[in-house]
Amino acid sequence: MLVKDFKLDPNQLTPDARLEDLGLDSLGMADLVFHIEDAFKLSVPDVAVTLTTLGEVVGFIDDLIMARDSAQALPAPSAPPEMLPLSPGQAT
Known part of the structure; x- marks a missing residue:
């Protein structure tokens, strides 16, 4: 998703990569959240x-x-x- 949609270099995508260093500012993070929700069928x-x-x-x-x-x-x-709902004909 980050390579395709955000045009990031896959070699930069390591667990310790800082989002800021990858160029993901607050607007980019909002866009990423929308992508995550769609891709994983989640509600963030x-x-x-x-x-x-x-x-x-x-x-x-x-x-x-x-x-x-x-x-x-x-x-x-x-x-x-x-x-529980009553069955038809069932006394109340």
Whole structure:
């Protein structure tokens, strides 16, 4: 994504590469967030997060994917019996 969409040299893309050194300013980071959401089918929370290296971005994406997958794996909460809909003809 960074090579294709941001025209970065793949040799620069190491975990400790500073985003600022890669030329990703705040506008570039906003654009990157949109790309991440689309590519990974994620919803990035609208909270201030400070990411300074490419490794931190990767860790952030991994955390979002794990949170999403964990939430999808949880069974749906069941309603208490008094909250369940009545069948036709069932007395109240």
